[in-house]
Amino acid sequence: MKIIVYVKQVKYVYAQTGFDPKQNFIGPDDIIHLLNPFDEMAVEEALRVKDKHPNTEVLVISLGDQFAEEGLRRCLAMGADRAIHLYTEEDERLDSKAKAAVLAQPIRNLRFDLIFCGKESIDDQRGLVGPYLAEALKIPFVSRVVKLEIDESRSKTFLHRALERGNRETMETSLPALFTVEKGINVPRYPTLPGRLMAETQRIERFDPKDLGLSIDPFDSGSYLTETIRLSPPKPKKRAGAAVDAKLSATDRLKSLMKGGDSKKKEDTKIFEGSSDKVLNEFERVLKENGITFE
């Protein structure tokens, strides 16, 4: 069995310290590269399939600059067998469709039974490379997989797909297929030291996307389906205004707003102090008194 996992090395996005929209508002000093957590789960799932079904090869593929290689090495350390690096420094320019087109080219030439992707990357959060890739390869696609079982004959899979409110769909697909995995499917393993040491010297196959023989140039913006025109920083948060009691009439509400808010609300606020037990008891009592909970 052969499993391909597409992984992305993302830039840590919570650190909004810069001012340049092109840099995702990350100060260039503060960029932190890490393997997209959803992709890490995808690798883990592939490795779990490998643990269960011997004679499985796990191949990881990534698209990006030299930092993408770090991510690939991490996957190798976890236990992946082979890594392919499509080297480009302009991956930021590619839209999801173009990325999928670039990825599909080498994948087409590899025989495979399964492809895993993360459900989305935590930086762009588009979640489109997986579906586009499935379309390019003309194989079944299921998103947000949280549980996976492969048939003995290795031609069918049964899976659980996460819906809202914890509902799950049970699905069945034929193989080959592409799945994107959702949080909760597994907890990625921590690579062992022999794994890490081996990954440091393991060969990574590197290709330039331009040499793949694509029929269209993915870097030509004319071939994009979508285009990012502008990135805007989050709007400054509105200062929390005074809460107005909705039960009041319009005039009263206006009056109260002009007075600078109803301060009565504040007086009701109560801060409990003391030990956690004491606070909890007090809190419980208040809840009961107000009829929120009952004995």
Added chain:
Amino acid sequence: MQGVWTREIFWNLGSDKKIVVYLLAFMAMVILAYGLYRRYFLWRKVSRTQEPISFNQWGKRIGAIFIDGLLQRRVLREYYPGAMHAFILWGFIVLFLGTLTVAIQEDFTVPFMGTVFLKGLFYFCYKLILNVAGLLAVIGVLMALIRRYGVRPERLSQSFENGIILLWILIVLVTGFILEGLRIDHLRNDWEVFSIGGWVLSKVISALSLDPGSILLLHRGFWWVHLFAALGLIASIPFSRLIHLVTSPANVFNRATTSQATLLPIKRFEISQSFGVSEVSDFSGSQIFDLDACTQCGRCQDNCPAHLSGKPLSPKKAIEALKAEWLERGNSLRKQERSGARRSEGAKSNGQGLLEEEVIWSCTFCMACFESCPVYISCFDKIIDLRRNHVLMKSQFFPEIAAFFKTVETFGDTYGKGRAYRENWTGGMDMPKLLPGSQTDLLFWVGCQGAYHDRSSLIASSLAGVLKQAGLDFAILGKEENCCGDPVRRIGDEYLFQKIAKRNIGLLRGLHFKRILTYCPHCFNMLKNEYPQLGGDFKVVHYTELLGDLIRGGNLKIQREMERKVAYHDPCYLARANNIHEVPREILRSIPGIALLESHHSKRQTFCCGAGGGHMWMREIRGKKINEVRVKELSEIQPDIIATSCPYCLVMFEDGVKSLGVEGIRCLDLIEMIREAL
């Protein structure tokens, strides 16, 4: 009856028995030597990594044997068991020297010079001293019997062997006194009253009014009993727990130079196949010798925070379990060697590992076991090797640890906030930064706790404020600072630790500063004691040392009075690992109005707060919470303030005070108190 104060050696036996005595003594020595040789095989052959025994720093090693061996410093920390052991030891040392004196007279001075020096005043003193020593030993043995079979504390195991050995020792001692009593009763020399024990017994014997013939017969009988018992005791040394007569001093000698503050690094990852310890032969020779040197006295167990809070770890039991494993492995190796079979590697493994997983994850690396052990055995150096095996080879640990490692690896700090936020603790305060090319006296290493933790960052900025007030030339690293690697190393990821440490060392080497100042004792210990292993030799001070100097030198003027009772909690990594426990007290005393309280566990015998060894980021497995145990102990002496100088301890205590619901106790860092008093 008057006469010369002396006695005839071999009285009532005839000197022809002399040859028998020497023959028997020789046999005892042969058995002793054979037993030790067998043991030596077990010490040296089981370990696969046979490091050479190092014989450097003689002064320190001999000094340790003298102070902790002969003078029993560590043993005497506990009064009853200390006195008990010291009585037996000192008694037997004196008795041994006494026997040696007799041997010198009989085999050296008499045949070669014809002089008998055991007479007169010298004989008087000799007898008196030997009798006192014998009595002390008897008292010691009786105390031991009471302790082990009467009021046995939990830490001692009840074994048959211990009782046999104690009774045996008692027989040697008592028959010695009986022999003397019989002789004195027969010879009736009034001056022999200074043989206290013998004199008293002679009165008892004369009260029995036996005829002289049967007394001589009895004397002969007891003499043989005494001889066989004494020589048997010597011969049994290598086969019983008396082996500690050899192993304990040897271990003190071997371990006296071992620093408890450092863990040994794994060298050269590339050439090793296996990391840490998965079976007993992976331990080093010294570690295996540690196992044999253990006498199961249980002091470590009584001082271990994990054990006292009801966790599955007991250092004593862990060492015992490892020792059993070692003996089994060693004996099977010997059988193989005898039958000529080739040494088979990794004989068996039950898949469980040497100690249960819960046991190795209970340790907080507070080093209390090493501190309390009379013979310098540490449990945590075994535990770190077991942890390393779990982490590096099997990746077997709690999921939160995997997340923690990933956090430190990707973000460079323990909180996973990233370098973007590393300077937020300054709160806009103008803080000089050390850039390549510039220079400073003091490089303030803030640490992750000081930089990211809400509470600790207040303390870090207090410290910076005090530094400014004292007019010191200092600077911070700003965003360049990284985790020092202490929790990573102590959880067991040595590889990640070395990566972090080497990065830090490279960074620090490129900068110009005179000293590094740390706020966290863990960073302090790391930078001061563990970075030199990787080539990073820097001068490091903890802020308590610096404050002590400033206050002593009059650079800081304490102005306000504080009418408070303060209990100072010594952080393990300051007091135990680096012997800094007087300076913090001196600082507290410099504030007028402060009354300093001491708890049972203080100074080098301090008690863990529960956060060491990576436990700040790990669950507590079972039992009580260690921080609550400690807060309870501290609150019993009724302080107004629990002061400490470690960010971990402070967090743990504030939690403990809240969860226990202790009223009226504040937890403060030393620097906050100074800041308030300035």
